[in-house]
Amino acid sequence: MNPLPNRPLINNPSMPLSLPNLPPFEQIYNGRPRKVMPEGGKEFPLLNGMNNMSGPSSAPAGTGPQGNLERGNPMGSNMFQGPPLHQTQAGPATHQMSQQQPQSMQQQQQQQQQSSSQPQQAQASNQQQSEKEQKENSDFESRQLTAIFRPDEAGDWKEKLRSQYEQQAKMHRLIDDRPGQYISGAASWDRRSREDEEDVKEDEGELEEDESTVVGDGEDSKLWKPKRTLRNHLDAVRALAFHPTELCLATGGDDYTVKIWRMDLATLASSATRNTTEVEPQLTLRGHSAAITRLVHSPSKQLLYSASLDSSIRIWALPSSSHTTYAPYDETSARGELIGHTDAVWDLALVRDESTLISCGAEGAVKIWDVSGPSGGGSLRLTWGYHGLDSVEHVAEDADAPGATAVEAIKADLKKVAVAYQNAVVKIFDIESGKELSRLPTDGTYNGSPATQINRIVSHPTMPIIVTAHEDNLIRISDITTGQCTHTMPAHLDGITSLSIDAAGFSLVSGSHDCSIRFWDLLGSRTCTQELTTHREKAREGVLDVEFHPSLPFMASAGADGVVKLYASSS
Numbered sequence: 001m002n003p004l005p006n007r008p009l010i011n012n013p014s015m016p017l018s019l020p021n022l023p024p025f026e027q028i029y030n031g032r033p034r035k036v037m038p039e040g041g042k043e044f045p046l047l048n049g050m051n052n053m054s055g056p057s058s059a060p061a062g063t064g065p066q067g068n069l070e071r072g073n074p075m076g077s078n079m080f081q082g083p084p085l086h087q088t089q090a091g092p093a094t095h096q097m098s099q100q101q102p103q104s105m106q107q108q109q110q111q112q113q114q115s116s117s118q119p120q121q122a123q124a125s126n127q128q129q130s131e132k133e134q135k136e137n138s139d140f141e142s143r144q145l146t147a148i149f150r151p152d153e154a155g156d157w158k159e160k161l162r163s164q165y166e167q168q169a170k171m172h173r174l175i176d177d178r179p180g181q182y183i184s185g186a187a188s189w190d191r192r193s194r195e196d197e198e199d200v201k202e203d204e205g206e207l208e209e210d211e212s213t214v215v216g217d218g219e220d221s222k223l224w225k226p227k228r229t230l231r232n233h234l235d236a237v238r239a240l241a242f243h244p245t246e247l248c249l250a251t252g253g254d255d256y257t258v259k260i261w262r263m264d265l266a267t268l269a270s271s272a273t274r275n276t277t278e279v280e281p282q283l284t285l286r287g288h289s290a291a292i293t294r295l296v297h298s299p300s301k302q303l304l305y306s307a308s309l310d311s312s313i314r315i316w317a318l319p320s321s322s323h324t325t326y327a328p329y330d331e332t333s334a335r336g337e338l339i340g341h342t343d344a345v346w347d348l349a350l351v352r353d354e355s356t357l358i359s360c361g362a363e364g365a366v367k368i369w370d371v372s373g374p375s376g377g378g379s380l381r382l383t384w385g386y387h388g389l390d391s392v393e394h395v396a397e398d399a400d401a402p403g404a405t406a407v408e409a410i411k412a413d414l415k416k417v418a419v420a421y422q423n424a425v426v427k428i429f430d431i432e433s434g435k436e437l438s439r440l441p442t443d444g445t446y447n448g449s450p451a452t453q454i455n456r457i458v459s460h461p462t463m464p465i466i467v468t469a470h471e472d473n474l475i476r477i478s479d480i481t482t483g484q485c486t487h488t489m490p491a492h493l494d495g496i497t498s499l500s501i502d503a504a505g506f507s508l509v510s511g512s513h514d515c516s517i518r519f520w521d522l523l524g525s526r527t528c529t530q531e532l533t534t535h536r537e538k539a540r541e542g543v544l545d546v547e548f549h550p551s552l553p554f555m556a557s558a559g560a561d562g563v564v565k566l567y568a569s570s571s
Helices: 091-141 156-177 194-203 265-269 387-396
Strands: 224-231 237-242 248-253 257-262 283-286 293-300 303-308 314-319 334-339 345-350 357-361 368-369 379-384 404-409 416-421 428-432 436-440 454-459 465-470 474-479 484-489 497-503 509-511 516-520 526-532 543-548 554-559 565-570
Touching: 224 265, 224 283, 224 387, 224 526, 237 303, 237 543, 237 554, 237 565, 248 293, 248 554, 257 293, 265 465, 283 484, 293 345, 303 345, 314 345, 345 428, 357 404, 404 454, 416 454, 465 497, 474 497, 509 543
Parallel strands: 237 293, 454 497, 497 543
Antiparallel strands: 224 565, 237 248, 248 257, 257 283, 293 303, 303 314, 314 334, 345 357, 357 368, 368 379, 404 416, 416 428, 428 436, 454 465, 465 474, 474 484, 497 509, 509 516, 516 526, 543 554, 554 565
16 A cells, blocks of 8 residues: 555556655745755856756656756756666557657757856846945945944044043032032932932942932031941831930831941041941841831930830840941840830830830820839830820720820920820820820811821920921921910921931921921021932832931931931031
8 A cells, every 4th residue: 555645656667757746946845935046157166067057847757866866956857868767668658758758858948048048147237236235345344433433433432432521520529519509510319300310329339429419508507418328227217216425326127127337427427438338237136026116225224225016115235336247146135025015116205314215006005114224124104095094994995096106205394295196186294194284286187087197296305396297298396385386387298207306406307208308497497408319219108217316417317218328417
């Protein structure tokens, strides 16, 4: 049985040998176009010394396999003359083939004559086209100087590149020398989009001289300039605390860690020091199981208190100045833990010669802790709710009671404490008895919802004034004596997260989710004197905390981008 019915068996003596059924020469073969043989007239030897190549011909059935040696070599069948390899007896089929052979030979001769004239015409056309291409290539090579610069610029591009480099270097020097003035031709950061700012920071190594923008008159007011960027936290940094007398900074973040940083005063204040110098934390404290929300220093005992979303307050021993970064971990660093809140602890305040610690939580409770012991431990002394000491049980049962968001000891009267709540209400309590003494009224813009809540409250160091930062972009200044709001101002483009008043009581700094830090004249015009934009937005959060140093001309800011910025005053 023949497995290929379209092809005769080679050992069948009754039929002549024929080639397989090949597709036409110019059709697709095996899914890909077949390569056409080169035309005549090319400068390379042809097969067997032939001078021309003919197209595919229809080989007669009796010419045998030599009519086409291979599929890629379609040459004329007149290459071989002679009898076929296999002879059979004469019959009707053989007689018919012998009559058709002269006609087939005549057709092949005519095709060869036509194909021989075509290469001559193609050769002449190819020669003309080749001469034209060579002329164009020579003209192009004579004009081509480099691969990326225009030919007509010859050697000018080197001078242009050098002049642009010198001009940019000059601009950077002018920006460093005059940070409070706008320099024509220098791109300032407030004129760039946030996407461009992020790209430039990544490409240029985040140089703070260029990424900060100062807005203000720059003459009569104190100006602040970025000096250091502290990078070690793995997530957003939410809490800052300066040591009152030393250049020691504590930071806490969403990575559940508290880090202690120590810097050299002369190096940080020097204007010649590069602000890209790497600074590592002196110590990393671990113990909390949630994000850190607040930090407070106890300088006389060399202790640090940290509040967290895990509803606990931990007490840490500060390392000495001689402690090295890579020293072995000391288990005695953890001094104790204060347990009492049932929800997140949002704020802390240390009063009365550092013997009393006040905390407020999201459940609405305010707790007074006795931390007078030298070892660093503490005990719960007093607890009250939204309405005062007599309403603890009521608050515990009332699920609609507003949570406490911030607490601040009144510096002008150490017997009082101000507590801010989620419904934008500020209440003044007596620390000893827990009685509600007064309540600061709210105007019609506050509807008691989280959209208008108070995020931070600060007290003036010498005057009976408190300042509150609200989620609806406003800052309010209130007089504790009269219980009235004396000033309200729109301060940012987004919710205000933090406030701090300098030791002298003249300047106020605010941080917001719009990633800006603004300085305000608190007792004079109450206007913005300077603005800095040195943090980047992340997860719809920006600047999360700001704080002045209590005794030195430095300021720090923390952001959702996981970095801490240090600033120095220019005067």
